Amino acid sequence: LGNDVETDTKKICKMIVWNELITLKHCQLSFPHVICFQSAMTAPVNLEYLKISHCNLNEMMALLKQVPKLKHFSVDIYTHEEQYPKYNVPSLQYLSHFTLESRRISYEQTEYILRHMPELKKFVFSGNSLQFVNGNMWERLIVQVLPLLQSFEFSVSLRYSEENPNLNELLLSFKTVFWSNHRWFITVDYYPFERYENLFIYSIPCKISSMHLKTPYDLQTLTTSTSESQAYNSVASFDVSICQSSVPSCTPTIARQYPNVKYLRINGNNEYDDYRLFSEKITKLINISAVKVLTFYDVHSHFDFKSLLLGMTSLHSLDLEYDLILxxxxxxxxxxxxxxxxxxxxxxxxxxxxxxxxxxxxxxxxxxxxxxxxxxxxxxxxxxxxxxxxxxxxxxxxxxxxxxxxxxxxxxxxx
Structure with missing residues (x-):
């Protein structure tokens, strides 16, 4: 694509409604900038499965007017809209699966979107605001607006800059009869020494295929589930960062395990020198015999290579710095x-x-x-x-x- 995103998007959208593509059912659109649909989609199309990225709320609503037969829809809302969309979207009677990823959307806007999806059976949401960490709010919305919903996957990640959060308080609203009857369980992870995103709230079993974990023994965690034995079976790619603790005595225990990790990346730390302890911890977290691809990044001299490598009986690919291989x-x-x-x-x-x-x-x-x-x-x-x-x-x-x-x-x- 060129620099004129709107023109390029119009060309793509016009292709979709050409006679040659009139039978198109599946479509995925990914552009480096915000996708423009308002002046491009001028007639209904027969799409049933659609995935788009970098789309703002108004553009998405303009698009939804033209896809009345849509069944599966995934979107990444990229820009923030201060006002409600100016489009009156008809009810999407065929839509059963909806994935919404956004770091720039409010709960009110999310509810506005969902009110047009009464037949929804599966909803996957990802956001970055504490306003979404409210079980009572989601319960009310699902009961009133999404009565047919069978599957709800939820994740929020953010930087928590105040004093340590009360994990029990965060999860309290997700412990009602509604959540237990649906068997929708929520876990919260908090990294007290992480400078960036340090608070993660998500549903389990965890359905994402890739997960980034900070230093395992600096993690504070709590869950509404009675068992996490199979909660992380879907995680195939594991990215773990070694962070230097500000408080060495902070060593909470993690009972979870990631049994099916195939791709492991270990990010080192120049200020960290006890890699042997890290090696012991990581072998308790993941089944290292399943790892096929291993990447070391910024890992230096004191790592216990032998104990880790010999346990990786499926390993065939190694990615690391030249000094480390020497x-x-x-x-x-x-x-x-x-x-x-x-x-x-x-x-x-x-x-x-x-x-x-x-x-x-x-x-x-x-x-x-x-x-x-x-x-x-x-x-x-x-x-x-x-x-x-x-x-x-x-x-x-x-x-x-x-x-x-x-x-x-x-x-x-x-x-």
């Missing part, structure tokens, strides 16, 4: 670890590779002998680094991807 390969006297890496790792990504030590690389090649894909990030002479590594590894089956931080995309070098 620390691992310097442990080449440990035959157990070396044998594991040699058999397991087929996909390796090295970041910040700005110098080549041939002697170290030869040791490296003996350990990672089953690599099929090697990706390199280097500021200085990335192509030269690739060719030198390829020459040292002497493996014709490796595909080396070189990407300089000064370039826009990767270059593939089949060997």
């Amino acid at each position: 620390k691992i390969t310097n442990q080449s006297d440990d035959q157990t670890l070396c044998s594991y890496l040699a058999e397991s790792i087929t996909d390796l990504t090295l970041r910040h590779l700005d110098s080549i030590n041939t002697k170290l690389l030869k040791k490296f090649s003996n350990i990672f002998r089953n690599i099929r894909y090697l990706s390199i990030s280097s500021k200085i002479f990335p192509d030269l680094c690739c060719r030198k590594i390829t020459w040292v590894l002497c493996c014709p089956s490796i595909h080396v991807i070189s990407s300089s931080e000064k370039k826009f995309g990767p270059i593939l070098f089949p060997v």
Whole structure:
């Protein structure tokens, strides 16, 4: 798309109503800027499944006037509207599934939208205001406006800047007979030492596939559920950040576990030096034997690599900084670890590779002998680094991807 977003959006929308696309049922629109529908959609279309991003409230209402047969609708409200939409939207009698993600919408506007969806059976909501953390408010809305609703997924994330929140008080309105009868349970997580978003309230079982967790033993948590044994089974991607505690004695216990994590990213901390303790905690949180892809970011010297890596029996892809891989390969006297890496790792990504030590690389090649894909990030002479590594590894089956931080995309070098 060009810089004229409105013109480009009009072109796309006109395509949808052309005779050639008159039978189109499924559509997903994603633009880098706000989508403009008000002057583009001038006639009803037969869409039944629609997902759009970066749309403001008025534009969304203009669109909904033209999709009377819509069954599934997902939208990300991107801009804030001070007033109610100026469009009178007809009741969407076919709409059964609605996903609303927004950081710029009020409860009143949310209710206004839902009043046009009387047949809704599943509603997924994501916001960033404490005004939505009110079980009585949602209960009233669902009873009065959404009598057919069967599934309600809810999440709010925000920065809580006052003194520690009262978790019991936050969850009190979600403990009524209404919530227990529907078996809709809510969990609240609070990270007292996090500088940015530190309060998360969400429904369980958690249906999102990706989750970001701060330091596990700095987490304060409470739930309305009697059991979290299967609450996080859907989480396949896990991003955990190591944060330095301001109060070392703050070590609440977490009973939860993430059993099906396939993608694990560990974000380090320059001020943190007890990675062994972190390793013990993370192995209690996730089933490390299920991890297939592991990324280290800003993780340094004191990490207990062996205990973590040897437990990842499904691991095949490793992404980390070049200095860190040298620390691992310097442990080449440990035959157990070396044998594991040699058999397991087929996909390796090295970041910040700005110098080549041939002697170290030869040791490296003996350990990672089953690599099929090697990706390199280097500021200085990335192509030269690739060719030198390829020459040292002497493996014709490796595909080396070189990407300089000064370039826009990767270059593939089949060997």
